[in-house]
Amino acid sequence: MRFLSSRRRHPAAKALLLVLGLFVMGALYTVLAPATQVSADTTTSQQVAEGKALFAVGCASCHGLNGEGQVGAGSGVETGGDTTTEIQGPSLVGVGAAAVDFQVSSGRMPLAKPEAQAPVKPNRYTPEEVAALEAYVASLGPGPDVPAPADYDPSGVSAEDVARGGELFRTNCSACHNFEGAGGALPGGKYAPSLYGVPDRRIYEAMITGPQQMPVFSDGVVRPEDKRAIIAYLNTLHSQPNEGGLNLGGLGPVSEGLWAWILGLGTLMGIAVWIAAKGAKAK
Numbered sequence: 001m002r003f004l005s006s007r008r009r010h011p012a013a014k015a016l017l018l019v020l021g022l023f024v025m026g027a028l029y030t031v032l033a034p035a036t037q038v039s040a041d042t043t044t045s046q047q048v049a050e051g052k053a054l055f056a057v058g059c060a061s062c063h064g065l066n067g068e069g070q071v072g073a074g075s076g077v078e079t080g081g082d083t084t085t086e087i088q089g090p091s092l093v094g095v096g097a098a099a100v101d102f103q104v105s106s107g108r109m110p111l112a113k114p115e116a117q118a119p120v121k122p123n124r125y126t127p128e129e130v131a132a133l134e135a136y137v138a139s140l141g142p143g144p145d146v147p148a149p150a151d152y153d154p155s156g157v158s159a160e161d162v163a164r165g166g167e168l169f170r171t172n173c174s175a176c177h178n179f180e181g182a183g184g185a186l187p188g189g190k191y192a193p194s195l196y197g198v199p200d201r202r203i204y205e206a207m208i209t210g211p212q213q214m215p216v217f218s219d220g221v222v223r224p225e226d227k228r229a230i231i232a233y234l235n236t237l238h239s240q241p242n243e244g245g246l247n248l249g250g251l252g253p254v255s256e257g258l259w260a261w262i263l264g265l266g267t268l269m270g271i272a273v274w275i276a277a278k279g280a281k282a283k
């Protein structure tokens with residue numbers, strides 16, 4: 001102690017203290033830092049290899065051997081406005097595991113033949129194979145991960161939030177998917193599909209990956225709890241029985257008001273014209 005305090009004012013003491021502090025920090029970090037990274041990498045590298053093999057067979061003909069995308073003549077899928085170069089399959093670098101899960105589990109991919117839009121069809125890959133394809137594409141570049149059930153499960157959403165989900169749906173989605181999510185046509189032979197019976201996870205994945213003309217709804221634009229509210233709204237809407245009668249396209253109070261306007265005012269005007277005609281005759 002005497003030794004240390006006597007050398008406290010030594011010119012090198014400050015520098016030495018700094019080095020000592022850094023050393024302690026480093027040691028603490030190596031002890032406390034999460035060590036999971038390494039083990040996770042070794043388990044997925046096998047999946048990535050499996051995914052790469054599946055990709056070479058089922059996807060590389062359009063997306064390129066390394067998922068870099070391919071441009072070819074006569075594939076029928078055009079890049080925006082440019083008619084000379086046609087995309088056989090877009091680059092998959094950075095589209096993320098969520099895009100693969102969305103495309104493959106809905107049967108859109110592998111695309112059977114060039115079309116304006118990949119149709120939904122039965123998925124021919126097992127869950128393990130889909131996971132391997134996801135791991136491979138995710139290894140090409142960082143992108144959105146497959147959401148966990150906690151992200152998209154709407155069971156905890158309150159009734160008010162379902163109503164908020166309806167509002168969010170009408171502002172963000174109904175322009176393409178129609179009121180009630182019944183779907184609608186888009187230019188160029190494309191369409192926004194009906195959202196009846198679409199699984200929760202796929203709705204979530206559509207929002208975070210933005211397939212085709214659909215925009216990506218990042219968490220900054222539509223927060224995760226808002227996405228759950230939208231899913232809850234669609235589920236509630238589509239599980240409600242149709243009570244019979246004319247539902248006026250399900251457009252809500254606006255269309256009902258419009259019908260009241262046309263029918264009600266139309267009748268009144270008809271009566272007015274009739275009275276005027278009668279009155280004129282009576283004179």
Ligand code: HEC
Nearest residue numbers: 058059062077088089090095099100103109110111118212
């Ligand atoms: C016949 C050609 C063809 C084959 C085979 C094919 N794709 Fe595609 N893929 C396309 C085209 C064209 C698009 C873009 C149009 C679209 O999204 O509908 C696309 C889009 C995608 C997207 C969406 C990219 C994005 O930006 O979100 C993913 C993911 C994808 N493909 C994965 C796959 C996987 C995985 C396979 C193999 C199981 C596969 N594709 C097989 C042609 C193909």
Ligand code: HEC
Nearest residue numbers: 106172173176191192193198202203206211212213214215
């Ligand atoms: C600009 C138009 C547009 C908007 C806005 C839009 N979508 Fe889409 N959506 C599309 C198109 C086009 C597709 C079909 C993509 C494909 O087949 O590759 C689609 C596909 C989907 C699918 C997949 C359906 C299936 O059968 O697999 C879901 C779910 C979906 N959209 C939900 C939403 C939600 C929720 C919103 C609002 C937050 C929204 N969309 C906003 C155009 C749009």
